[in-house]
Amino acid sequence: MHPIFQSWKVFLLYLAAWVPLGAILGLLISVAGLLTKTETAAIVAPVTVLLAFICLSPWYVCRGLPLRSTSAARLAGQHLLAAMVVAAGVLLAARLAASGFSTILPGLDRRFDAAAPVLTAMVAMIYLLSIAMHYVVIEAQTSRRSELLAREAQLRALKAQVNPHFLFNSLNSISALTASDAARAREMCIRLADFLRTSLRLGERASVPFREEMELTRMYLDVEQVRFGRRLRLHEDMEPACDECEVPALLIQPLVENAVKHGIALLDEGGEILLLARCVPQGLLFSIENPYDPAAPASRSGIGLANVRQRLEASYGNSAKLEVEASADVYRVTLFLPVKSLPMRAAS
Amino acid sequence: MKAVIADDEELARRILREYLERDCADVVPEIEIAAECANGFEAVKACGECKPDVLFLDIQMPKLDGFEVLELIDPRIAVVFVTAFDRYAMRAFDAAAVDYLLKPFGVDRFRAALEKVARRVGETRPPSLPADLKNAARPAGEYLERIVVKDGTHVHVIPAGKLDYAEAQDDYVGLRSEGRMWLKPQTIASLEATLDPKRFVRVHRSYLVNVERLKRIESNTRDTWHAILADGARIPVSRGGYSRLNALIGG
Numbered sequence: 001m002h003p004i005f006q007s008w009k010v011f012l013l014y015l016a017a018w019v020p021l022g023a024i025l026g027l028l029i030s031v032a033g034l035l036t037k038t039e040t041a042a043i044v045a046p047v048t049v050l051l052a053f054i055c056l057s058p059w060y061v062c063r064g065l066p067l068r069s070t071s072a073a074r075l076a077g078q079h080l081l082a083a084m085v086v087a088a089g090v091l092l093a094a095r096l097a098a099s100g101f102s103t104i105l106p107g108l109d110r111r112f113d114a115a116a117p118v119l120t121a122m123v124a125m126i127y128l129l130s131i132a133m134h135y136v137v138i139e140a141q142t143s144r145r146s147e148l149l150a151r152e153a154q155l156r157a158l159k160a161q162v163n164p165h166f167l168f169n170s171l172n173s174i175s176a177l178t179a180s181d182a183a184r185a186r187e188m189c190i191r192l193a194d195f196l197r198t199s200l201r202l203g204e205r206a207s208v209p210f211r212e213e214m215e216l217t218r219m220y221l222d223v224e225q226v227r228f229g230r231r232l233r234l235h236e237d238m239e240p241a242c243d244e245c246e247v248p249a250l251l252i253q254p255l256v257e258n259a260v261k262h263g264i265a266l267l268d269e270g271g272e273i274l275l276l277a278r279c280v281p282q283g284l285l286f287s288i289e290n291p292y293d294p295a296a297p298a299s300r301s302g303i304g305l306a307n308v309r310q311r312l313e314a315s316y317g318n319s320a321k322l323e324v325e326a327s328a329d330v331y332r333v334t335l336f337l338p339v340k341s342l343p344m345r346a347a348s
Numbered sequence: 349m350k351a352v353i354a355d356d357e358e359l360a361r362r363i364l365r366e367y368l369e370r371d372c373a374d375v376v377p378e379i380e381i382a383a384e385c386a387n388g389f390e391a392v393k394a395c396g397e398c399k400p401d402v403l404f405l406d407i408q409m410p411k412l413d414g415f416e417v418l419e420l421i422d423p424r425i426a427v428v429f430v431t432a433f434d435r436y437a438m439r440a441f442d443a444a445a446v447d448y449l450l451k452p453f454g455v456d457r458f459r460a461a462l463e464k465v466a467r468r469v470g471e472t473r474p475p476s477l478p479a480d481l482k483n484a485a486r487p488a489g490e491y492l493e494r495i496v497v498k499d500g501t502h503v504h505v506i507p508a509g510k511l512d513y514a515e516a517q518d519d520y521v522g523l524r525s526e527g528r529m530w531l532k533p534q535t536i537a538s539l540e541a542t543l544d545p546k547r548f549v550r551v552h553r554s555y556l557v558n559v560e561r562l563k564r565i566e567s568n569t570r571d572t573w574h575a576i577l578a579d580g581a582r583i584p585v586s587r588g589g590y591s592r593l594n595a596l597i598g599g
Binding site: 023084164165168169171172173174175176177179180207227232265266267293295296297 | 356358359360362363366385387408410411432433450451452472491493494505507532559
């Protein structure tokens with residue numbers, strides 16, 4: 001449906017805009033001295049009404065022939081052809097109007113032929129103009145929609161980021177520490193503040209160096225360490241060359257949070273999270289491995305992973321990969337991110 | 349009064365201990381913490397051994413979650429849920445918990461919960477809500493993926509996919525899984541309400557069948573049928589059950 005029909009006000013405004021347009025058209029014809037004022041009005045009024053509706057049709061044509069993906073020759077050919085057809089149609093209608101009015105205004109049907117070329121040219125031009133206007137409207141709409149999508153993704157990322165339950169549980173730990181161990185309570189406050197501040201800072205950027213995302217991840221794990229104590233253990237195996245690879249901001253930390261929430265937290269004895277990063281040709285390979293309880297009811301972590309997939313698709317198309325493997329008691333998420341500018345390997 | 353604390357986080361247990369023993373010692377005379385548990389199994393075991401009056405119960409824990417623990421313990425034990433999640437409040441209400449504490453909570457809030465417990469000590473927890481309300485208490489589209497049963501002092505977990513059928517037996521429901529029959533004090537209607545209706549069909553007043561186990565349906569007499577399951581079990585199917593099966597399988 002044409003967007004102009006979305007509201008009555010807009011549609012009426014559009015029709016009102018045709019009043020001066022029709023006036024100009026009439027003025028051109030009567031100034032040329034081809035027809036009298038009354039005769040001009042008799043022809044131009046129905047033509048203008050007809051045009052007002054015909055000039056909405058490019059909406060469908062323009063969407064079928066997007067500016068970016070259609071060749072200039074095809075664009076010009078198709079639209080010129082359409083303009084010619086429209087002009088011919090309108091001319092036919094005008095001629096019918098002329099012969100109809102010739103009973104009141106004798107001789108109009110004969111004199112009309114003189115005005116026909118000017119009228120045809122004007123109609124074709126107006127139609128071409130309306131095509132251009134439609135492309136402008138469509139372009140504005142698309143850019144607004146992609147902006148909305150981008151903002152939505154950002155919001156979702158933020159929402160996924162500061163998980164309220166993580167926050168509440170951490171505050172509960174702080175509350176527990178205040179009476180017996182004030183120094184540790186204070187330390188935990190500071191760790192939590194560091195994590196929140198850093199994640200807000202990184203959240204403002206689309207991509208960050210891998211090193212910074214890992215710093216955030218460690219801050220998160222520092223906080224969880226207070227909650228889980230010895231149950232949470234970490235082993236890192238990172239190639240230093242990965243440090244400067246650009247990765248989407250706030251993508252890795254939530255994955256590690258999943259490993260804690262759905263893995264470690266549901267294991268009596270906890271376990272070790274293994275983080276592995278490798279520089280491979282064309283990109284960065286990152287994996288998170290954690291033990292889990294296969295008997296625990298499947299949780300909602302699938303939603304989080306779907307979120308990550310969407311973000312990867314938005315920033316890399318289909319060249320990034322996310323793989324999930326669950327063996328008997330180990331859960332592994334592997335991430336491949338293509339990196340455009342890999343840092344030069346030292347000394348090689 | 350005897351209390352048991354069940355939470356997998358040491359610090360979360362610590363704050364409950366402090367409130368109970370130090371800050372709210374005046375609410376209930378001679379409160380004693382009989383056990384502290386770090387997972388669901390331990391909580392069930394401690395409740396059986398210590399016979400506490402009140403259980404402070406976290407919801408997300410290793411082994412068994414808080415709701416599973418609640419199903420398996422003596423209904424005379426007053427349960428206070430202690431969790432960071434507010435989305436379980438409806439289910440806690442359904443399970444007839446005495447109170448629902450949201451982490452972190454202050455001394456005053458805890459005192460109020462303890463006073464509620466003190467008024468309720470010794471009362472039997474009312475039976476769970478009717479099936480239709482039970483459905484309302486569960487977030488849409490979320491069903492139990494496993495059923496827990498007590499087997500003596502042990503806890504057995506039956507994944508929903510491994511349940512062949514359930515059979516009403518007086519105040520119990522018999523659960524057939526992997527060649528064994530497990531008994532659980534529950535009505536078949538309330539079990540039905542917690543399981544995914546696309547996987548489990550009430551084929552008879554007394555029978556609930558796992559559709560994946562269904563092999564064929566034999567016509568018996570007019571208006572009665574038998575469902576034959578993969579392990580050869582013959583389950584009676586009523587007229588209503590037959591049309592429910594047909595509606596689901598579309599055959």
